[in-house]
Amino acid sequence: MQVLDKTSLDTLKLINFQRGLAINLNKPPGWTSFQVVKAVRRLVKTKVGHAGTLDPFATGVLIVCTGNATKQINLFMDYEKEYLATLELGKITDTYDCTGVVLEEKKPPEVKLDQLQNVCEKFEGEINQVPPMYSAVKIRGTRLYKLARKGIIVEREPRKVRIKKIEIVSYDHPLVTLRVICSKGTYIRSLAHDIGKELGYGAHLKSLIRTRIGPYHIDNSLSIKEFEQAITY
Structure with a gap:
């Protein structure tokens, strides 16, 4: 085509x-x-x-x-997708991104680059990812974001996605920019949230650029x- x-x-x-x-x-x-x-x-x-x-x-x-x-x-x-994703460490929002309400905020300690890379590598390969509440995924016929706007939080089934590579492009504490190569269906917002959770003080997705589709x-x-x-x- x-x-x-x-x-x-x-x-x-x-x-x-x-x-x-x-x-x-x-x-x-x-x-x-x-x-x-x-x-x-x-x-x-x-x-x-x-x-x-x-x-x-x-x-x-x-x-x-x-x-x-x-x-x-x-x-x-x-096709596989490639992104430049900037995470802000220490701040959790209800949407997992910069548009949401801040639920929790901490002053995170400055993490060493190799420690950050080790955490990122835990999410490479085939993983089970829980979609965010603010998403178009349907639960019993209703979009999750419609429930979220009403303050209703429901259990979401994890979905298998494949993350081929996570590379640290830059790190200026508390901001870290990652290059992510992944399969369709991957929520970069969820990835940001999960990396923050693994670090122990939360994170959200501050900006996102899709640099490639196939x-x-x-x-x-x-x-x-x-x-x-x-x-x-």
Whole structure:
């Protein structure tokens, strides 16, 4: 399937969006994945879908499919994902990320780099991960986030996910940035929370960038503005 990105913009005028293609977009902060889909649909005037939701605060690679290519969304969803995730140590939130209410806050001791790496390595391989309450996972037909908004906390069944690699990119206490390569279905928010729990003083996900879906990299991603300018001029 053809995937449109910065390297193939010169072919844009020849593209039949109804016939279908995928677009490698860089989701901006503050946008929902659905808002990106809506913006693309307005421009291409055909059906549009996306492969793999990013939370509004997150940025990075979002594969958007148009026309008949929407039938192949699962192909992209099955690819491994790569992220740059920044954790703030010592602070736990109800959403496991920077958008939530702070439930607990401690002044964490400065951990040695090798100790931090040892903790991260415990989460490599196939692991059982509990999805966060603020997620779209359904329990008896109801989305978890709908229950969470009502203050209802329920037991969640752990799910098997595979984390291929966790690499420490930078550490400026209490912030640590990790490069994570993982399977579909992995919640980076849960990973941040679990790493903090293992360290003994909590953590939450402060920022998140998806840098790759399969072979499609953020270096070649189009911004919404770049796509709009290319298609309208």
